[in-house]
Amino acid sequence: MSAFPDPRLLSIHDFTYQLPAERIAPEPLPDRDQSKLLVYRSGTLQDQRFTALPAELPADALLVFNNTKVVRARLFCQKPTGGMVELFCLEPVAPYRSVELAMQQTGSCVWKCLVGNGKRWKSGPVQVEFSIADQPAVLNAERLEAADGYSLIQFSWQPAAVPFAEILRAAGHLPLPPYLNRADTEVDAVRYQTVYAAHEGAVAAPTAGLHFSDAVFAELKARNIATAELTLHVGAGTFQPVKADRMEGHPMHAEPISANAALLRQLLHHAPRPIIAVGTTSLRTLESLYWLGCRLVRQPETAETGAAFHVTQWQPYEEGPAVSMPQALQALLDYLARTGSDTIQATTQLLIAPGYTFLVINGLVTNFHQPESTLLLLVAALIGPDWRRVYDHALAHDYRFLSYGDSSLLLP
Template sequence: MHTNPKNLAIKDFVYELPDERIAKFPLPERDQSRLLYCRNHTIADHTFQDLPELLPAGSLLVFNNTKVVQARLIFRKPTGGEVEIFCLEPVKPHREVQLAMQQTRSCTWKCLVGNNKRWKEGPLKIFFEGGVVTAERDAQQDGHFLIRFTWTPAELTFAEVLERCGRLPLPPYLNRELTPEDRTRYQTIYARNEGAVAAPTAGLHFTDNVMNALQTRGIASTYLTLHVGAGTFKPVKADTMEAHEMHAEQLMVSRQVVAQLQQHLGRPLIPVGTTSMRSLESLYWLGALLLLQPDLRPEELHITQWLPYDTKTPPAATEALQTLLDYMDRHQTEHLHASTQIIIAPGYTFKLCNGLVTNFHQPESTLLLLVAALIGEDWKKVYRHALDHDYRFLSYGDSSLLLP
């Protein structure tokens, strides 16, 4: 039975993070970052290149192959002032990120607008080589706007428009201007499906060398997609978690991968990053949900924040995954699309994951709660060790392998 994290106080998940410990820039070589290894309450220092040897034999690593899009658009007004539009998520004609990125001619997105007061009326334009993109305000909702984009040449996809005009959205806490190397270094080497506005940062340490070493060691790997939203940086403002609303993120997985996960049950399943972990656990809960409501339509596949804690008798993992496979067969689809608001916090019982590769997260964040759910009170020991031994923190920082 789950104990419910609704009553957790976020102030219990705080530690002192001096600004100079935040890695402002990536290291010259991705796999030269440090790796804190925590297994059975014991901590050891390594470099990331050692990961293949440290993983339990027979592990399956699960990677998130989302790709960060250049979601920041800087429009200059005729008078010279700047208005920044930050694309958060698509609204129409498609809500699904994959489809929205392939949209041509025009689309509407939910956006944040910087310097909105300067935008008196009328459309804004960005001219680029061979074309122009225009932004118009459709509506204002709490804290954000619906912005309608139109562009020429009309046959360009929205992904291509962002690629030509947009800027990479670096995490706010880096507090610096973009450099040319951010374009490559703030993407994983296996990034494929465009749609994230933040990188799945645990994956930033992987190089071809590390990937080859994994294969040599017989460590299998597989990929799913969770489009990381800006909500990943949303600080917890509420005193207890019950009042914190988790952001929703879009998840995509192939039938082949669900089958692979099912076949691997009983052996170590290790997500690379908190987004992969959220995805894997959400897949289990989707199966549990479909077991109770087999007639849900594909667009109703959504895991709410507290579903795992409100479920009285959760099914076995193999049954949950089989239910997903059966659902995909009934709907004759090779890819499952869903959204998830799952919160993984102390009191959560893991259904699929047996460990985690992850960076060091901000105090009072839902990502730190997830780490604490996995390794319990050891999180304090791990973070104390990292602070005492000069580990680098956050997106461009060092890594850890946590095996409870």
Template sequence: MTTFAGMTPDPRQLSILDFTYPLPAERIAPEPLPDRAASRLLVSRSGVISDKHFRDLPGELPADSLLIFNDTRVVRARLLARRPTGGQVELFCLEPVAPHRSLELALQQTGHCTWRCLVGNGRRWKEGPVTLEFTTTEGQTATLHAERQTQEAGTALIDFRWEPATLPFAEVLRAAGHLPLPPYIARPDTATDAVRYQTVYAAVEGAVAAPTAGLHFTPEILAELREKGFSTGHITLHIGAGTFQPVKADHMAEHPMHAEPILVTAALLRQLLAHRPRPVLAVGTTSMRTLETLFWLGVGLLQNPAGNEPHELLVTQWQPYEQAEAAAHISPEAALTALLRYLEAQGTDTLEASTRLLIAPGYRFRLISGLITNFHQPESTLLLLVAALLGPDWRAVYDHALAHDYRFLSYGDSSLLLP
């Protein structure tokens, strides 16, 4: 089997069938608990497992830890429109296409825009627009028209137009849309979901799925973390629908990872630098992927200096494995410093990039020391990430959770994983 320098085996040769476990349907949490902090917390510390509750988290963390949260906010990306004959068509907004590809600008767009969407119940939607009448958050009557332009690879380009045309598209989604609950929660979204499918620290609109590890935190727990001397920081990764994309390939080499945009401030980069080498814990898999992406973005800048010219800031799916030997001498401090220098040269305080990073067994972590996360689906890239962190111990963690009645997936219980 192929190996990389310091890594074995080659993660591209992994079979997803080796990362499965039996998950009965009744173990999938269909509803959130009324009290976020009442969720259970499985603690795995150097392979030793203990059972706690999430409100116990501050007493279980390594001393002097820095916790990194993903502050993305879920947008109401599901639109239920009607054909002229009355039939319903579901449009799930995935990413903006025109006039802006930037998510921030696309949500500010007024009057019209084009998005790539998943289309549900669209077989009888032959031509012409579908419409959706709604009331704005200020009580104004409004109408959205959607027309299909092209169909490709299971998605469609949808041209949206609305009146009043002065409304930004963000307001259209807020007023007319529905929360995109995960496909394994087979029920309509409710008023409870509008609150509980957002973290209490959500700030930057753009995700179509919640960073579910953060759903357990309460203002009281965050205050207790500060009182106990723990540091916190925020990154933004806008989670796309690809997070639910099943792995259908025999081997991971044939599975394309979805790209997701990330936003990281210079202040956070400086915070990470100042905190080294003390523990950094990722709150959720998206925070972990963002933090590890930062290292590889810095490596890219050091290997191909951009000077004052804009540089494509992207980490590809297999970059860490292919560049492991070349990057062996590059420290996390050097990578973070390279990013700060790049931002200074560009005259900006915010790093905007995208990542396709696949973290799988064989990956060597550079920036994180542990992970707070929920329990993930069998045969998923998220379970691969957990296996990369814990090694073979991931099976003991999931066997214990199943044997001790933990609740699984987005609205389920939590774990603190400290390898």
């Protein structure tokens, strides 16, 4: 099989539209599942409520969710002189690079962070005083080095026996999208998480999942719609604007993904029936699993070095698919069996843009995305030029946009 058409020469300016500020949803609706749902099915458009999603899905569909959980990654620290410094935790560096392990670290750790008001922080530690279980606690932060727009921050805390996850829960704030331009609230603490969030590590919510309620899940079960979960910890790069005129100048951020053997077997058993991704993060993870398995088949020796477990930005366009989807997923299962492992741990930089052919998924549940964003490129890859018709319809029919906005079901 040959490689896909190369999107490197695409201009991001061809993927734009006028988004009035008043169409950006500033707050969540009182009820998760009362958002609008725009159904795109084979070129037709239909307006629904999100509660209608189970009835709109193909009867034999498998819905795949991203069960990542947003961490309170923003810390407002005080300097000895009284001034404030904001730290935005991006990813762990030491002693662990794995988010799951880093969250369980006690005593001290090093994270890559964005620093707000950093020019006024010359040297020395800053700190946050807070409480855990009604007992006083303190988090200290010291800058080790700065480069490429971020800083390496050494954190230490008391009580030292408390894991870093609990420190962030008690001392941190939810990192709401910057375009909301407001502080997080107690409402956000509940509503900027999906009801099925399980594994802490994201700094942004997988927002397509915010519409799902217990009632919607009950209706999915009643209709025998199968469900499955995987994990992609959404990074701050999800808000990174495309500044390059052409996509070749835009580096995709790497994000950690994980999928267990039970999911791989479920995907294999379900094919060729429809597999629907809930959110762009679930979609990118599912398609990345194909490319991970494809590399194991094509270059089995890379399994020994770990090189097999990273999907690069341009891999599909440079290499092209070499095997079928079942063969790729079976290669991952065979690897897990050989190594006695249960879960594929990897990273992905996969950019999905027009020219990409989908190898795992058949549809997508997703919100309405920013102009000139990689998420809009993904939508255009899935439904082609009709993305403009979908977005024009949403604008003309009072749909709410972005993270707390309304939803769409895209079935090309």
